Amino acid sequence: MSAGATAVAQSLDTGTVTSEPRKLGFAAYFACFRGIVWREVLRFLHQTERFFSALVRPLVWLFIFAAGFRQVLGVSIIPPYQSYVLYEEFVTPGLVGMILLFNAMQSSLSMVYDRETGTMRTLLVSPFPRSFLLVSKLLGGVSVALLQVFAFLLVAYFWSIQPPPITELKLFTGYEAPHWLEGIVPSMTEPSIITFASVPAALQPVMGYIFVIPALVVAGLMLGSLALFMSSIIKQLENFAGVMNFVIFPMFFASSALYPLWRIRESSPLLYEICRFNPFSYAVELIRFGLYGHVDLVSLIVVVSCTILFLAAAVFAYNPSKGLIARRGGPGGGA
Amino acid sequence: MSKDVSSGAGAAALVISGVSHSFGENRVLDNVSLVVPQGSFTVLLGLNGAGKSTLFSLVTRLYDNVSGEIRILGHDVRRRPTQALQRLGVCFQSKAIDSDLSLLQNLHYHAALHGIGGREAKKRANDALGKVGLLDRAHAKVRTLSGGQARRVEIARSLMHRPGLLLLDEPTVGLDIGSRESVIGIVRDLVREEKLGVLWATHLIDEISATDNVVVLHKGKVLFAGTVPGLLEAAGAANVRDAFRGLTGTITAEAA
Known part of the structure; x- marks a missing residue:
């Protein structure tokens, strides 16, 4: 590592008890962050069956469900698509969202499990600020999710689901506020697309995959912080079936992952509003637009705001003096 | 970095003074005070449910001490958590x-x-x-x-x-006799060679040696804190087991 670390090494080399602790500088923060993320990745790579089950789930949806629905659901030309697309192509960003959703919930479950083992407590005994530790832990989870997403996109690529070459990066704005928000949130009923950068020819074929990464990170962080908050307030989260029924399925089905929202609106205006209230819809749209070189402004605002909100709630819940853990006598506490 | 008056070479590894903690109506710790000097092996002796784990949760800042004060090598756990936690090593009861x-x-x-x-x-x-x-x-x-x-x-x-202070929460649970001895031996060596302050929570009386400091915690209260001879004298007993039974009024102390 850096010169700073060497200096620390020398000052502590005596091995005796020193009372003044070393200062935690930038290098220390980085070492901590890297250590936490690397541990999540290592753990994931050591659990091969987890990798395959994470990959098989979206592939079953893609190969079987989407193929079956191809003839049932026609997708008209809606942004970001510039031509008719097959249902498989439409559903791919939704399945990417599903990977992020499952991964977030799974890591929140593992945190409940960790609470009972000493792992979570060891993390919280670290001298770094707790918010930093929790965000690092979440980004570790997101890194694992990114590995899964790109493995899935690679298989999908050979199933000829390939985002078109991106020649220009565009900003998309368009939003129709629901009735109950009218006057509070401005409507942008005339969708507009502004080009803000052009892409060098060499990067064009892969630009969709690169451009979607920030979208995946923010969306993953949003779902992860939601799951983290849940892990601190819900005691009986050990049961994955319960999480599936009460969190994953409602979030996944009441969203734009499987069907365009305008089609839901035709069948049920109420369901349409529920889907639009669901932050997961915006995560999926952010990913969908990202894969096609677009920034969907409204989705970006919603996802970033939700991330901040959920993260603040999670940090509050893990705060030693105010948090919910203290009130409940949690992580393995009590006695 | 500002220097605390009470920090520096002379500060005790751990000072707990007047700490109480409740979960709802249930008062788990009642005005607990104890000191772990540097280079000492201090045994926190208590039955299951005595409040040992809660005390550890407070020292490790899993939750804040609501009343009283906890200092690790002079650093207040609440006011200077970074400095305090940097000097603290913990072995939790559960696997980490x-x-x-x-x-x-x-x-x-x-x-x-x-x-x-x-x-x-x-x-x-x-x-x-x-x-x-x-x-x-x-x-x-x-x-x-x-x-x-x-x-x-x-x-x-x-x-x-x-770290300057090492907390161990029932570190020998589930180990056979040989492993227990090796674990205890390693920690005692650390105390002797590295001048570590060790707080060793246990309910196993035979893990106490004659030169240790002993803190007897029972139903959230400290009944005794001092040396082994002091404990025997205070309880008027011939050995630690009888002293513990005399102090706590229990006959259920773990047979060792």
């Missing part, structure tokens, strides 16, 4: 190392949690494994270790940032 990863990978992770990376982490991992006698297993996965060996890795883990 990953079975799927190797010993070295585990130790590197814990070095990272204290901001130590790269070559320095490698050096410290080797040192720590040497101290617990597991250097030859450095690349083995934790799941291939015996229970006693895994415990020793936990101790190596808690030494990675060279």
Whole structure:
């Protein structure tokens, strides 16, 4: 590592008890962050069956469900698509969202499990600020999710689901506020697309995959912080079936992952509003637009705001003096 | 970094004064005070449910002490948590190392949690494994270790940032006699050679040696704090077991 670390090494080399602790500088923060993320990745790579089950789930949806629905659901030309697309192509960003959703919930479950083992407590005994530790832990989870997403996109690529070459990066704005928000949130009923950068020819074929990464990170962080908050307030989260029924399925089905929202609106205006209230819809749209070189402004605002909100709630819940853990006598506490 | 008056070379490894804690109506700790001097082996003796784990949760700042004060080498846990936690090493009762990863990978992770990376982490991992006698297993996965060996890795883990105070919460639970002796021996060596302050929570009376400090915690109250001879005198008993029974009025103390 850096010169700073060497200096620390020398000052502590005596091995005796020193009372003044070393200062935690930038290098220390980085070492901590890297250590936490690397541990999540290592753990994931050591659990091969987890990798395959994470990959098989979206592939079953893609190969079987989407193929079956191809003839049932026609997708008209809606942004970001510039031509008719097959249902498989439409559903791919939704399945990417599903990977992020499952991964977030799974890591929140593992945190409940960790609470009972000493792992979570060891993390919280670290001298770094707790918010930093929790965000690092979440980004570790997101890194694992990114590995899964790109493995899935690679298989999908050979199933000829390939985002078109991106020649220009565009900003998309368009939003129709629901009735109950009218006057509070401005409507942008005339969708507009502004080009803000052009892409060098060499990067064009892969630009969709690169451009979607920030979208995946923010969306993953949003779902992860939601799951983290849940892990601190819900005691009986050990049961994955319960999480599936009460969190994953409602979030996944009441969203734009499987069907365009305008089609839901035709069948049920109420369901349409529920889907639009669901932050997961915006995560999926952010990913969908990202894969096609677009920034969907409204989705970006919603996802970033939700991330901040959920993260603040999670940090509050893990705060030693105010948090919910203290009130409940949690992580393995009590006695 | 500002210097506390009470910090510096002379500060005790751990000072707990007047700490109480409740979960709802249930008062788990009642005005608990104790001191762990540097270079001392202090046994926190109490039955299950005495409040040992809660006390550990407060010292490790899992939740805040609502009343009273906790200082680690002079640093107040609430007001200067970073400095306090930097000087603190903990072995929790439950497992804190990953079975799927190797010993070295585990130790590197814990070095990272204290901001130590790269070559320095490698050096410290080797040192720590040497101290617990597991250097030859450095690349083995934790799941291939015996229970006693895994415990020793936990101790190596808690030494990675060279703490001044080491907390151990019932570290010998579930170990056979040989492993127990080896774990206790390692920790006693650390106290002697590194001048570590150790707080060893247990309900096993035979883990106490005549030169230790003893704190008897019962139903959230400290009934006695001092040396072993002091304990025998205070209770008017011939051995620690009888002294413990006399003080707590229980006859259920673990047979050792």
